[in-house]
Amino acid sequence: MPSRMWTLDILLLTLAGLAAKGSCAAAPDFHELVARGIISDSELQSSYDYVIAGGGLAGLVIASRLTEDPQPLHPPAGTYYTSIVGTDYDWKHVTEPQPDLNNRVVGWPRGKILGGSSAMNAMYLVRPAREEMDAWQEIIAPNGDSAAAARWGWDNMFENMKKSENFTAPTQEVLSVVDIKFDASTHGSGGPMQISYPAIQINIQANWTSSLAAAGVAELPNPNGGVTLGGFITPSSINPTNWTRSYSRSAYIDPHIARSNLHILPEATVVRVVLSDDTDRSGNYYAQAVEFARDAESPRQTVGVRREAVLAGGALGSPKILMHSGVGPRDVLEPSSVSVKVELPGVGQHLQDHMTAGVVWETPFETAGNIHDSNSDFARSAEFMSFINDAIAFANISALFNGPGTEFQQEIIAATDDSVQNLVPSTSSEVRAGYRAIYELTANRFFPDVAQLEMLMSVISPGVVSIQSAIQHPYSQGRAYINSSNPFDPIVIDPQYYSHFADLVLMRQGVKLVRQVGIAFGETFGTETSPGPEVQTDEQLDEWLVNSAASTQFHPTGSCAMLPQNLGGVVDANLRVYGLANVRVADSAVFPFEFAAHLASATFGVAEQASELLRQDFYTVPSSGASSGKIPALSLSFSIAIAFGIAVLTALPLI
Numbered sequence: 246m247p248s249r250m251w252t253l254d255i256l257l258l259t260l261a262g263l264a265a266k267g268s269c270a271a272a273p274d275f276h277e278l279v280a281r282g283i284i285s286d287s288e289l290q291s292s293y294d295y296v297i298a299g300g301g302l303a304g305l306v307i308a309s310r311l312t313e314d315p316q317p318l319h320p321p322a323g324t325y326y327t328s329i330v331g332t333d334y335d336w337k338h339v340t341e342p343q344p345d346l347n348n349r350v351v352g353w354p355r356g357k358i359l360g361g362s363s364a365m366n367a368m369y370l371v372r373p374a375r376e377e378m379d380a381w382q383e384i385i386a387p388n389g390d391s392a393a394a395a396r397w398g399w400d401n402m403f404e405n406m407k408k409s410e411n412f413t414a415p416t417q418e419v420l421s422v423v424d425i426k427f428d429a430s431t432h433g434s435g436g437p438m439q440i441s442y443p444a445i446q447i448n449i450q451a452n453w454t455s456s457l458a459a460a461g462v463a464e465l466p467n468p469n470g471g472v473t474l475g476g477f478i479t480p481s482s483i484n485p486t487n488w489t490r491s492y493s494r495s496a497y498i499d500p501h502i503a504r505s506n507l508h509i510l511p512e513a514t515v516v517r518v519v520l521s522d523d524t525d526r527s528g529n530y531y532a533q534a535v536e537f538a539r540d541a542e543s544p545r546q547t548v549g550v551r552r553e554a555v556l557a558g559g560a561l562g563s564p565k566i567l568m569h570s571g572v573g574p575r576d577v578l579e580p581s582s583v584s585v586k587v588e589l590p591g592v593g594q595h596l597q598d599h600m601t602a603g604v605v606w607e608t609p610f611e612t613a614g615n616i617h618d619s620n621s622d623f624a625r626s627a628e629f630m631s632f633i634n635d636a637i638a639f640a641n642i643s644a645l646f647n648g649p650g651t652e653f654q655q656e657i658i659a660a661t662d663d664s665v666q667n668l669v670p671s672t673s674s675e676v677r678a679g680y681r682a683i684y685e686l687t688a689n690r691f692f693p694d695v696a697q698l699e700m701l702m703s704v705i706s707p708g709v710v711s712i713q714s715a716i717q718h719p720y721s722q723g724r725a726y727i728n729s730s731n732p733f734d735p736i737v738i739d740p741q742y743y744s745h746f747a748d749l750v751l752m753r754q755g756v757k758l759v760r761q762v763g764i765a766f767g768e769t770f771g772t773e774t775s776p777g778p779e780v781q782t783d784e785q786l787d788e789w790l791v792n793s794a795a796s797t798q799f800h801p802t803g804s805c806a807m808l809p810q811n812l813g814g815v816v817d818a819n820l821r822v823y824g825l826a827n828v829r830v831a832d833s834a835v836f837p838f839e840f841a842a843h844l845a846s847a848t849f850g851v852a853e854q855a856s857e858l859l860r861q862d863f864y865t866v867p868s869s870g871a872s873s874g875k876i877p878a879l880s881l882s883f884s885i886a887i888a889f890g891i892a893v894l895t896a897l898p899l900i
């Protein structure tokens with residue numbers, strides 16, 4: 246068994262969110278984490294074989310998978326009632342003012358904590374559809390010529406996603422309130438992430454699938470198995486043994502207290518990857534070190550990379566690190582006074598997000614919010630506090646347009662050239678070609694039968710129920726970019742929301758469909774309070790969406806897209822950054838286009854696949870290392886660094 250032949254140490258360098266402001270008292274988890282291999286600066290080794298930037302969802306999966314061989318956010322409902330969104334554990338990003346949202350700015354929370362956004366997310370466990378993942382495989386290998394590309398198609402990604410899971414069916418008590426349909430075979434068993442349902446259900450949810458069906462959206466009896474269309478109660482990342490949040494830290498790190506090869510260094514922001522002066526024989530630069538610092542004022546430190554650097558900073562963190570390393574669009578780097586090492590115009594481009602807006606009704610029925618407000622013993626129980634919104638549905642074009650939507654599709658197709666010309670925030674012909682490829686895929690292959698809209702019911706506010714309308718395949722793309730050489734300045738985020746007309750039309754149709762579902766709920770829903778009965782015409786609905794209602798569903802992606810280089814790609818089918826011999830991106834930045842799904846499950850799939858690739862390649866000497874002699878061939882040690890977090894993983898000698 247080759248995996249027994251080596252061992253591996255990990256060091257995670259994490260950001261301020263972990264031990265807030267350097268005070269252990271402010272971070273109740275600090276001592277616990279010390280026991281898990283958290284180290285101080287002085288214990289840092291001078292170099293590691295692998296350096297991973299980002300100890301979030303994906304980063305911890307990789308860290309854990311690579312070390313397993315040798316061997317407040319906890320109550321789910323805390324997501325609503327004691328959310329860490331907006332606290333020191335949140336990056337608190339905001340977009341640029343959005344011209345097509347009446348110049349509104351939109352907050353983009355992201356977890357600044359061990360576990361990343363999986364420590365603050367809403368725990369919906371939802372997979373993309375088979376067609377979407379198969380389209381990913383095709384777009385990265387347009388001629389069907391790559392075995393590597395097959396890793397990203399549905400069949401393989403389904404296995405990767407399931408590998409992270411341990412599914413537990415809903416309790417009989419829950420089923421007696423809501424007849425939840427599920428198929429255990431669409432989930433994994435024995436994996437680290439606990440996937441289950443809350444301990445309790447709210448009565449209103451019993452009418453979810455029947456109301457949807459009355460509005461033309463049938464019930465989906467076996468969600469998460471490759472088909473997404475229809476209504477269902479989706480599982481959440483809940484640990485049913487103690488009704489707590491299951492996230493990348495609790496699942497992949499905490500159980501491994503005794504792993505002597507896991508080191509975590511808190512309060513470290515990765516500022517850049519230090520690249521070699523010269524290239525290897527294939528013309529690729531290679532990472533020599535990862536530079537990090539406690540804050541803008543503190544001295545920079547470096548940790549050597551003996552084999553690979555893995556960026557797992559998420560859809561904003563990873564492109565930012567690349568750009569500060571001199572890898573990115575020339576017209577972004579030069580004005581920021583960052584010298585261009587590898588001109589890669591796609592870094593930060595192809596930025597896509599899901600937008601959502603909620604219709605709200607008063608309800609005479611009890612919601613979770615009413616129970617919470619009652620402050621009863623039950624309201625404080627772990628069972629009640631495990632309740633998290635989970636009633637969702639995915640609808641196709643026919644459901645939105647009461648027909649095949651052919652006319653709408655023709656309008657979109659007719660606008661292709663104009664959109665490529667005017668809506669892409671890049672002068673690069675590659676990036677424009679990539680936009681066109683994604684556009685054509687969305688307008689043809691994803692029309693009419695791939696899900697276009699997600700509906701989500703919320704029953705967590707007292708006295709009201711809401712149903713969100715969220716577009717899933719936007720035609721608007723934007724970018725994230727740096728505008729200074731200081732890595733502690735925030736990344737500039739411009740998703741160009743609603744820059745393409747189709748997105749607003751899809752959302753408006755979505756709101757109409759949501760209202761049909763509301764009508765089907767009958768007397769369970771009282772008066773509509775937002776946008777309110779007076780908002781009826783298309784113009785009124787658009788005004789409401791643009792001026793106030795439309796916001797983010799928290800699913801940015803595309804900023805380090807896995808696309809061919811001539812389509813403005815950043816990584817190849819092995820997750821390797823073009824132009825770099827030993828740097829990969831492995832997180833939610835790599836999806837080339839949005840899926841009709843929340844992104845955590847697919848990101849777990851990416852991270853599991855990345856772990857597999859890194860392990861496989863451990864046994865083959867990187868060509869760059871072999872030819873340049875600058876990266877030592879595999880010898881007696883193996884190590885990794887991740888930054889949050891950074892984790893630095895270092896290897897112990899073979900014998």
Ligand SMILES: Cc1cc2nc3c(=O)[nH]c(=O)nc-3n(C[C@H](O)[C@H](O)[C@H](O)COP(=O)(O)OP(=O)(O)OC[C@H]3O[C@@H](n4cnc5c(N)ncnc54)[C@H](O)[C@@H]3O)c2cc1C
Pocket residue numbers: 258259260298299300301302303304330354355356357358359360361362363365366367368369370371513514515516557558559560561562563566798799800832833834843844845846848888889890891
């Ligand atoms: C409020 C919210 C609700 C959501 N709800 C859901 C949901 O219900 N279901 C679902 O499937 N998805 C949901 N998501 C999305 C999902 O959580 C993310 O897609 C997923 O966590 C992305 O994983 P990641 O590893 O790419 O990034 P992250 O999990 O964000 O991890 C990135 C990590 O890298 C760190 N980092 C970044 N830059 C640096 C740097 N320079 N140096 C060191 N460390 C760095 C960050 O601090 C973070 O720890 C939600 C997201 C949010 C924000």
Ligand SMILES: *[C@@H]1O[C@H](CO)[C@@H](O)[C@H](O)[C@H]1NC(C)=O
Pocket residue numbers: 411412413414435436437
């Ligand atoms: C998976 O969940 C079951 C409960 O359904 C539990 O008994 C088992 O210990 C879990 N396995 C893992 C690996 O977490």
Ligand SMILES: *[C@@H]1O[C@H](CO)[C@@H](O)[C@H](O)[C@H]1NC(C)=O
Pocket residue numbers: 451452455765766767768769
């Ligand atoms: C809501 O669901 C309950 C239980 O399934 C059912 O008895 C009731 O008729 C439903 N109400 C409506 C309006 O569909």
Ligand SMILES: *[C@@H]1O[C@H](CO)[C@@H](O)[C@H](O)[C@H]1NC(C)=O
Pocket residue numbers: 461462463474640641642643644694
């Ligand atoms: C599209 O949605 C409609 C209405 O929800 C449904 O009848 C139809 O079967 C769906 N199409 C596909 C291919 O699932």
Ligand SMILES: *[C@@H]1O[C@H](CO)[C@@H](O)[C@H](O)[C@H]1NC(C)=O
Pocket residue numbers: 319484486487489495499500
């Ligand atoms: C919940 O139980 C798991 C084991 O199943 C454990 O690892 C975790 O720490 C527990 N969470 C809390 C907050 O107690």
Ligand SMILES: *[C@@H]1O[C@H](CO)[C@@H](O)[C@H](O)[C@H]1NC(C)=O
Pocket residue numbers: 341728729737
């Ligand atoms: C970078 O962009 C942000 C957001 O628009 C702006 O506030 C800031 O002043 C810009 N910085 C520089 C150096 O131009």
